[in-house]
Amino acid sequence: MGESKGAESRACIVGIGETDYTRRGGISDRSELALACAAVANAAKDAGLDVNDIDGLSSYANDESVPWLMQESLGLPKLRYATMAWGGGGGGCFAAIAQAAAAVESGAANYVAVFRSLCQGQRKRFGQGYGVPHSPGFLDPFGMFAPPFMLAPLAQRYKHDYGIREEQVAEIALSGRANAARNPRAVFKDRPLDLETYLSSRMVADPLRLYDCCQENDGACALVVTTEERARDLSGPVVRILAAGQGAEPGWGSGGLGSHNMPEEDYKAGGGRTLANRLYAKAGIGPEDVDTAQIYDHFTYFVLMNLESFGFCGRGEAGAYVADGNIRWSTGKLPINTSGGHLSEAYIHGLNLAVEGVRQIRGTSTSQVADAEICLLANSSSAAILGRV
Amino acid sequence: MNRYLPTPSPNPPMDAVPFWDWCRKRELRFQQCGACGRHRHPPAPVCRFCGSDQVKWDPAPDEAELFSYTIVHNAVTEALKSYVPYNIAVVGFPSLQVRLISNIIDMPPSSLRIGMPLRLTWQECDDGTPLPLFLGEKS
Ligand SMILES: [Zn+2]
Numbered sequence: 001m002g003e004s005k006g007a008e009s010r011a012c013i014v015g016i017g018e019t020d021y022t023r024r025g026g027i028s029d030r031s032e033l034a035l036a037c038a039a040v041a042n043a044a045k046d047a048g049l050d051v052n053d054i055d056g057l058s059s060y061a062n063d064e065s066v067p068w069l070m071q072e073s074l075g076l077p078k079l080r081y082a083t084m085a086w087g088g089g090g091g092g093c094f095a096a097i098a099q100a101a102a103a104v105e106s107g108a109a110n111y112v113a114v115f116r117s118l119c120q121g122q123r124k125r126f127g128q129g130y131g132v133p134h135s136p137g138f139l140d141p142f143g144m145f146a147p148p149f150m151l152a153p154l155a156q157r158y159k160h161d162y163g164i165r166e167e168q169v170a171e172i173a174l175s176g177r178a179n180a181a182r183n184p185r186a187v188f189k190d191r192p193l194d195l196e197t198y199l200s201s202r203m204v205a206d207p208l209r210l211y212d213c214c215q216e217n218d219g220a221c222a223l224v225v226t227t228e229e230r231a232r233d234l235s236g237p238v239v240r241i242l243a244a245g246q247g248a249e250p251g252w253g254s255g256g257l258g259s260h261n262m263p264e265e266d267y268k269a270g271g272g273r274t275l276a277n278r279l280y281a282k283a284g285i286g287p288e289d290v291d292t293a294q295i296y297d298h299f300t301y302f303v304l305m306n307l308e309s310f311g312f313c314g315r316g317e318a319g320a321y322v323a324d325g326n327i328r329w330s331t332g333k334l335p336i337n338t339s340g341g342h343l344s345e346a347y348i349h350g351l352n353l354a355v356e357g358v359r360q361i362r363g364t365s366t367s368q369v370a371d372a373e374i375c376l377l378a379n380s381s382s383a384a385i386l387g388r389v
Numbered sequence: 390m391n392r393y394l395p396t397p398s399p400n401p402p403m404d405a406v407p408f409w410d411w412c413r414k415r416e417l418r419f420q421q422c423g424a425c426g427r428h429r430h431p432p433a434p435v436c437r438f439c440g441s442d443q444v445k446w447d448p449a450p451d452e453a454e455l456f457s458y459t460i461v462h463n464a465v466t467e468a469l470k471s472y473v474p475y476n477i478a479v480v481g482f483p484s485l486q487v488r489l490i491s492n493i494i495d496m497p498p499s500s501l502r503i504g505m506p507l508r509l510t511w512q513e514c515d516d517g518t519p520l521p522l523f524l525g526e527k528s
């Protein structure tokens with residue numbers, strides 16, 4: 001990436017593929033591996049490739065569809081690159097895209113499939129602490145078992161210090177649900193949500209209410225990444241990866257999923273500040289150039305923090321920013337999570353946000369932002385910026 | 390005394406074993422760098438400030454404060470069902486610049502306030518290890 005690379009070798013996304021998305025446990029007739037294979041095959045087909053042209057695989061979050069099993073089912077005779085971004089959470093989703101981009105730009109592989117598959121009815125629930133603890137022994141004895149409990153204190157401090165109001169936070173959930181109503185793939189497409197229902201919903205872990213928490217789902221999705229030169233030989237639309245990367249503030253390792261010992265200013269910031277600056281610099285753009293963003297909405301409050309970290313408003317100002325209508329499709333300055341996001345489309349650990357980002361640049365979203373040229377994909381520890389070729 | 394929560398006993402990685410050894414003596418101690426004197430938590434093999442691997446275990450002061458918290462309403466295990474709502478506290482020790490995840494065992498959820506003073510107490514878990522827990526009352 002960056003201007004030092006020739007245009008031919010710059011990374012692009014040329015294919016997207018999905019299975020159906022259901023509520024957790026909704027898919028019982030196919031395995032998690034079968035979903036992973038279907039998503040990769042669909043993405044290859046979308047790219048106009050034979051699935052056997054795929055020679056690289058990239059995933060994250062301790063995905064159990066390991067490359068040797070993928071190869072058993074798909075063939076993939078040319079497979080020569082397989083990697084996974086470390087970590088138990090969906091924080092690695094855009095890092096997996098960065099790994100794929102680095103692989104095609106360096107020549108380690110020609111066509112890398114980035115995928116995530118979930119069939120949570122068939123194994124332990126991801127959202128119940130499965131695979132997560134960063135600080136073993138310091139959380140469990142005190143009842144801190146699951147992601148909402150681990151992340152709620154960050155939201156609490158953020159809300160307290162900046163005077164964030166629940167009516168403001170609600171806009172993340174309401175706007176996502178409105179976008180889902182236009183998206184036939186969204187699990188909650190027929191489940192309208194209003195402010196009163198949001199405010200009267202039960203608390204899960206204070207201040208996180210039911211509608212502040214994402215869904216748990218079954219389903220899989222995938223992207224195919226290749227170079228711009230190879231992309232030109234394919235028939236479909238090409239979306240540039242202007243920048244992609246991972247990393248969080250120093251101390252974030254003992255952050256929300258750990259022992260909560262990061263510096264105070266990062267505690268209520270979500271960890272994405274340095275990453276944002278690095279990726280904007282690499283892409284040669286600023287937040288004012290972003291037309292739409294898909295922001296990791298496992299919990300509403302972290303979308304607010306990331307709107308601040310990625311420079312769309314000042315620190316502590318995201319409550320007012322969203323309440324002013326800025327994130328609403330189609331009239332807002334920065335429509336976000338246009339598929340409905342994790343809260344209302346499905347929670348495929350971030351990768352379905354990337355698929356939606358590709359659709360926005362292609363111009364095929366069900367909540368299409370007019371003339372979208374730049375789409376940010378962001379969470380607290382990995383991000384990517386997509387653009388037109 | 391009844392336990393605040395029926396939770397698992399600590400199962401620490403090697404670097405955190407001394408923390409729990411001190412707890413067994415009902416002493417709350419944090420790792421302190423033997424070279425630069427700065428404190429750190431969770432325990433780590435090397436000081437992130439100066440790179441030294443010299444370690445001391447320094448007693449925590451009695452005074453702590455509530456840095457943040459949550460009230461958990463969802464019981465994730467059968468055993469927790471009669472314990473919700475319960476709190477999880479992020480307990481700050483400003484003089485050491487470290488925080489500890491714990492519980493405040495004497496306060497109703499509506500009384501918790503960020504910044505409130507806290508005092509250390511102990512409660513044994515299933516394997517007999519005393520857990521460092523906190524009281525919210527000024528005493
Ligand atoms: Zn030191």
